[in-house]
Amino acid sequence: MDDLRRQLAALVAEAKAAGRFAELEAAWRELQSSPAAAPAATVPMRYGLVGDSPKMRALFELIGKVAPSDVSVLILGETGTGKELVARALHEQSKRAKKPFMAENCAAVPENLLESELFGHVRGAFTGAAGDRQGHFTAANGGTVFLDEIGDMPLAMQAKLLRVLQEGEVRPVGSNKTHKVDVRVVAATNKDLAVMCKQGTFREDLWFRLNVVSLQLPALRERKGDVAHLAHFFLGRCNVETGRQVGLSAAALQVLEAQRWPGNVRELENVLRRASVFAKDEILPEDLGLKLGG
Ligand SMILES: Nc1ncnc2c1ncn2[C@@H]1O[C@H](COP(=O)(O)OP(=O)(O)O)[C@@H](O)[C@H]1O
Ligand SMILES: [Mg+2]
Secondary structure (H helix, E strand, O other), X not given: OHHHHHHHHHHHHHHHHOOOHHHHHHHHHHHHOOHHHHHHOOOOEEOOEEOOOHHHHHHHHHHHHHOOOOOOEEEEOOOOOOHHHHHHHHHHOOOOOOOOEEEEXXXXXXXXXXXXXXXXXXXXXXXXXXXXXXXXXXXXXXXEEEEEOHHHOOHHHHHHHHHXXXXXXXXXXXXXXXXXXXXXXXXXXXXXXXXXXXXXOOOHHHHHHHOOEEEEOOOHHHOHHHHHHHHHHHHHHHHHHHOOOOEEOHHHHHHHHHOOOOOHHHHHHHHHHHHHHHOOXXXXXXXXXXXXXX
16 A cells, blocks of 8 residues: 555656646546545546536536647636646647646746746856756747746736747847747736736737637636535545545535635645644544635
């Protein structure tokens, strides 16, 4: 049992590192048949995403249709709804799956570094640029670049990105040479880009370019049946990590299902992780640290 657990942990880590979600899914199936994950034995999952609600089924169908085409995809949805997982699924299900998937959170990087992160720089381009550095667009050649929180990209950077998308070539910061790149761009945001375009804080031409197809991720509160599936999934994962076999009581599940989940799946995951630490054999409502309907 411990051997199996170790093997699986290694498999999962490896698949995650390489962005190989098909393998992660296979590992998960194997895991489901192990006694430690007994409560999770019936968790429905596709493309590495847990879910069986009508909205998630519709999303799975769209992912299956859109992924193999090479079009730009804009993923919309509240925070914690799984936008990054969907971006990875699109990559995994595409012809580019064997090439790199490079992700950048446009809100997390200071404006002056974002250009270098995406397009690279040459030695001496700015203070601290001790050597040449490849940007994500070059590193991902043949694969996918995921631009998370694209709504937070500064206007000047938006203009540069648009040029790269139109011309299919990048120029590293401080270089006077451009080179061709072949990447598919998947972007995500929880902002209303239409409103931002009207306000002049997002470029309409870039929006059109990114938004060839858009996928709207449902909030967790619109996916009622999925709360139970996700809860069992996350609990199964905690159990594998801790080597314990904590269960979920019906009363606790009822409390989970009554929540509004403003932080969506990420919040549910965190609540279960914490509860599984405090619970004895079974998670009870008081272990959740939540109020009914809160
Ligand atoms: N359908 C899902 N099945 C399993 N895990 C999920 C699902 N949706 C989200 N998660 C998990 O929830 C967390 C937040 O997902 P993420 O893709 O980062 O959300 P977002 O980018 O929309 O904020 C991650 O740990 C992710 O693995
Ligand atoms: Mg995200």
